[in-house]
Amino acid sequence: MSFRIIVLAKQVPDTRNVGKDAMKEDGTVNRAALPAIFNPEDLNALELALRIKDSIKDAEIQIVTMGPFRAAEIIRESIFRGADGGFLITDRKFAGSDTLATSYALSLAVEKLRPFDLVIAGRQAIDGDTAQVGPQTAEKLNLPQITYTEDVIAVDEKSITLKRRLERGIEIVKTSYPAMITVHSSAPECRPRNVKRMMKFKHARTVHELQDENKDYTELRNRCPYLDIPEWTVADLNADEVRLGLSGSPTKVKKIDNVVLAHKDSVSLTNSESEIEALMKELIDTHIVG
Amino acid sequence: MKNIIVYCEITEEQHVADVSLELLSKGRKLADDIQAKLEAVVIGSDLQHIEKEIYPFGIDTIYLFDDARLFPYRTLPHASIVINLFREITPEIALFGATSVGRDLAPRIASALRCGLTADCTSLEIGSYEDKDKTFDQLLYQIRPAFGGNIIATIVNPETRPQMATVREGVMKKEVFNADYQGQVKKMNLENYLGKDDFQVEILERQIEPQKVNIKGSQIIVAGGYGVGSKENFKLLQELAEVLGGEVGATRAAVDAGFIEHERQIGQTGVTVRPKLYIACGISGAVQHRAGMDQSAKIISINNDVEAPINAIADYVIVGDVMDVVPKMIKMYKKHAK
Numbered sequence: 020m021s022f023r024i025i026v027l028a029k030q031v032p033d034t035r036n037v038g039k040d041a042m043k044e045d046g047t048v049n050r051a052a053l054p055a056i057f058n059p060e061d062l063n064a065l066e067l068a069l070r071i072k073d074s075i076k077d078a079e080i081q082i083v084t085m086g087p088f089r090a091a092e093i094i095r096e097s098i099f100r101g102a103d104g105g106f107l108i109t110d111r112k113f114a115g116s117d118t119l120a121t122s123y124a125l126s127l128a129v130e131k132l133r134p135f136d137l138v139i140a141g142r143q144a145i146d147g148d149t150a151q152v153g154p155q156t157a158e159k160l161n162l163p164q165i166t167y168t169e170d171v172i173a174v175d176e177k178s179i180t181l182k183r184r185l186e187r188g189i190e191i192v193k194t195s196y197p198a199m200i201t202v203h204s205s206a207p208e209c210r211p212r213n214v215k216r217m218m219k220f221k222h223a224r225t226v227h228e229l230q231d232e233n234k235d236y237t238e239l240r241n242r243c244p245y246l247d248i249p250e251w252t253v254a255d256l257n258a259d260e261v262r263l264g265l266s267g268s269p270t271k272v273k274k275i276d277n278v279v280l281a282h283k284d285s286v287s288l289t290n291s292e293s294e295i296e297a298l299m300k301e302l303i304d305t306h307i308v309g
Numbered sequence: 310m311k312n313i314i315v316y317c318e319i320t321e322e323q324h325v326a327d328v329s330l331e332l333l334s335k336g337r338k339l340a341d342d343i344q345a346k347l348e349a350v351v352i353g354s355d356l357q358h359i360e361k362e363i364y365p366f367g368i369d370t371i372y373l374f375d376d377a378r379l380f381p382y383r384t385l386p387h388a389s390i391v392i393n394l395f396r397e398i399t400p401e402i403a404l405f406g407a408t409s410v411g412r413d414l415a416p417r418i419a420s421a422l423r424c425g426l427t428a429d430c431t432s433l434e435i436g437s438y439e440d441k442d443k444t445f446d447q448l449l450y451q452i453r454p455a456f457g458g459n460i461i462a463t464i465v466n467p468e469t470r471p472q473m474a475t476v477r478e479g480v481m482k483k484e485v486f487n488a489d490y491q492g493q494v495k496k497m498n499l500e501n502y503l504g505k506d507d508f509q510v511e512i513l514e515r516q517i518e519p520q521k522v523n524i525k526g527s528q529i530i531v532a533g534g535y536g537v538g539s540k541e542n543f544k545l546l547q548e549l550a551e552v553l554g555g556e557v558g559a560t561r562a563a564v565d566a567g568f569i570e571h572e573r574q575i576g577q578t579g580v581t582v583r584p585k586l587y588i589a590c591g592i593s594g595a596v597q598h599r600a601g602m603d604q605s606a607k608i609i610s611i612n613n614d615v616e617a618p619i620n621a622i623a624d625y626v627i628v629g630d631v632m633d634v635v636p637k638m639i640k641m642y643k644k645h646a647k
C-alpha cells in the first residue's frame with residue numbers, strides 16, 4: 020500500500036447517559052453500569068480517514084486503540100465500517116497513565132507502523148474533554164498538527180487541504196505529509212457498517228478474546244490471517260517503562276472531594292398558574308427582570 | 310526569583326484576549342503567594358504598545374515576539390517559541406486560556422517539556438503536597454471536576470516544571486492590579502527560537518465572524534438540559550429568553566443531543582456565567598454544569614424530579630414539566646411587565 024492512514028480511537032464510558040441507575044449512594048458513578056461506546060469524535064475521525072481513502076488510490080487505514088481487552092470492540096467496529104485493520108495496545112503497566120504517558124504509548128505504536136502519511140484522531144474523548152492527547156502525540160512524532168478539522172477540501176498524494184472549526188469562524192489550511200489531524204464533532208458523521216465487511220470480519224478477534232471464547236484459534240488464524248487483531252504490550256512497543264502508567268504521569272491526584280452542595284433555603288412551588296404568577300410578579304417587583 | 314508566566318493570546322482585533330487578562334489577574338495573586346515575578350509571553354504581529362494594555366495587571370516582564378509571520382496563530386512557530394523560551398527561563402507555573410489556540414498549543418508544549426498539564430481548571434490555589442517521605446511546598450493546586458459524579462479533583466505536578474494549566478474564559482475574574490504598574494518589555498529575536506519547517510502548514514483562507522452568541526454578557530439566562538426533550542421544545546426557551554431580554558444556554562447533554570449549538574454550552578467545558586437570573590429547565594445539575602453557573606445571583610429550577618441535585622442550589626424550585634411551566638411564565642410575565 021502506498022498511502023497509510025492511522026486512526027487513533029478510544030473506547031469510553033458513555034458519560035452522556037449517566038442515569039440514576041449508574042449513580043452510587045455516595046454520589047459517584049458506577050462505571051461498570053455505564054455502557055462502553057466508541058468515542059464520538061473518533062467516529063468523525065474514522066469517517067474523515069475513509070473519505071481520504073476513497074479519494075486516494077491504494078490507501079489503507081489502520082486503527083490504534085489503547086485500553087483493556089474489551090476495547091478490541093472498537094477495532095472490529097472500525098473494520099466493519101471500512102478500516103483495513105487495527106492494533107490493540109493493552110498492558111496493565113499502562114494503568115494510571117495521564118495524557119502525557121498515553122501519548123507516549125500511542126506515539127510508539129504509531130512509530131511501529133511507519134511509514135505512514137497521516138495520523139487522525141478525534142479532538143477529545145468525552146470522559147475527559149481535555150483534547151490533549153492528539154497534540155501531544157503529534158509533538159512526540161514530530162508532526163505538524165491540524166486540530167479541530169471539520170472537512171477535507173482537497174487531498175492527493177502530496178498534500179491535504181482541510182477546513183478547521185475555530186471559536187469564531189473557520190480556517191482553510193494546507194499541509195504536506197506526514198501530519199497529524201484531530202477532528203471536531205461538526206465533521207461529517209461516520210458511515211454505517213458495511214454488510215459485506217461484517218460478514219467477512221465477523222470473527223475478527225484478539226488472542227484474548229479467542230481464549231475467552233474457548234476457541235482453538237491456531238487453525239482459524241492460519242486459514243484467515245486477516246481475522247487476527249494483534250495485541251501489543253509494553254514489551255512489543257519497546258517502551259521505557261518509567262514513562263508509562265503512574266510513574267510516567269507528571270500529574271498526580273492530590274485528593275478527590277465529594278462536593279457538598281451548599282443548600283440554599285429554596286422556595287418550592289407547584290406549577291399552578293397562581294404560584295407562577297406570584298413568582299413572576301416578585302421578579303418584576305424586585306427588578307430582577309423587566 | 311521564581312516566575313509565573315501567562316501565554317497572552319492575541320485577538321483578531323490585535324488586543325490581548327480577555328481570557329489572558331483574567332489569567333494575568335489570577336497569576337498576579339499566585340505570584341504574590343509564592344513571592345514570584347509575573348511574566349507574559351506575547352506572540353504576534355504589529356504589537357506596538359501592547360504592553361500598555363497589560364502592565365496594569367501587574368506584569369514584571371513581557372517577552373515580546375513581533376513578526377508578520379506570527380499572526381494569525383499557527384501551532385508550530387508559536388510552539389517552538391514557547392518551548393525554547395520556557396527552557397531558557399524555566400517558569401514555575403505556566404497558564405493558558407482554554408481556547409482553540411490554548412488547547413492546541415499547551416499540550417504540545419507540555420509534551421516537549423515532559424511536564425504535567427491540567428485542562429479546564431475551575432480553580433487554582435497554592436498549597437503543599439506530601440508523597441511518601443517528601444514534602445513539596447508552594448505547588449499549584451489545579452482544581453477541576455472529575456468524571457464520576459459529584460467529585461472535584463485537586464491535581465498537582467510535584468516534580469516537573471512548569472506546572473501547566475488551562476482555564477476557560479470567564480472562570481477567573483479580570484482585575485486591574487495597579488493602573489500605574491510598570492514592568493519591562495524584552496523584544497526577542499525570533500530567529501533564535503524558531504525550529505526548522507515551522508511554517509510548513511499554510512493558512513489559505515480565514516473567515517472570522519464577529520461573536521454571534523454572547524451568553525457570558527447576559528444578565529438573564531434561560532438554560533435548557535436534556536429534560537427539555539427536543540430541538541423543537543428549545544424554541545419555547547428561546548421565547549422565554551426573548552421576552553425576559555436574556556439568552557438561551559444549555560447543558561452538554563442538550564448540546565450532544567443536538568438540541569442546540571455548542572456555543573451555548575454552560576459549564577466546566579463550556580462558558581462560565583454569573584447572571585442576575587438563571588432559569589434551569591430540565592437540568593439535573595451535574596458538577597461540571599454547576600461549575601459554570603453556581604455563582605448566578607438567583608437560580609430558578611424547573612424540574613419534574615423534586616430530588617434533582619440542581620434544586621439544592623436553587624432559590625426557587627418549580628416542580629413540574631418544562632413544557633407546562635415555561636408557557637405559564639411567559640404568560641404571567643407579559644401580564645405584569647410594565
Ligand SMILES: Cc1cc2nc3c(=O)[nH]c(=O)nc-3n(C[C@H](O)[C@H](O)[C@H](O)COP(=O)(O)OP(=O)(O)OC[C@H]3O[C@@H](n4cnc5c(N)ncnc54)[C@H](O)[C@@H]3O)c2cc1C
Binds near residue numbers: 597
Ligand atoms: C469531562 C466532562 C466535561 C463536561 N462538561 C460539561 C459542561 O461544560 N457543561 C455541562 O452542562 N455538562 C458537562 N458535562 C456533562 C455532565 O456531567 C452531565 O452529564 C450534564 O450536565 C447533564 O446534562 P442535563 O442536566 O441536561 O441532563 P440529565 O442529567 O439527563 O438531566 C435531565 C434532567 O431533566 C429532568 N427532566 C426530564 N424531563 C423533564 C421534563 N419534561 N420537565 C422537567 N424536567 C425534566 C430530569 O429530572 C433531570 O433532572 C461534562 C462531563 C464530562 C465527563
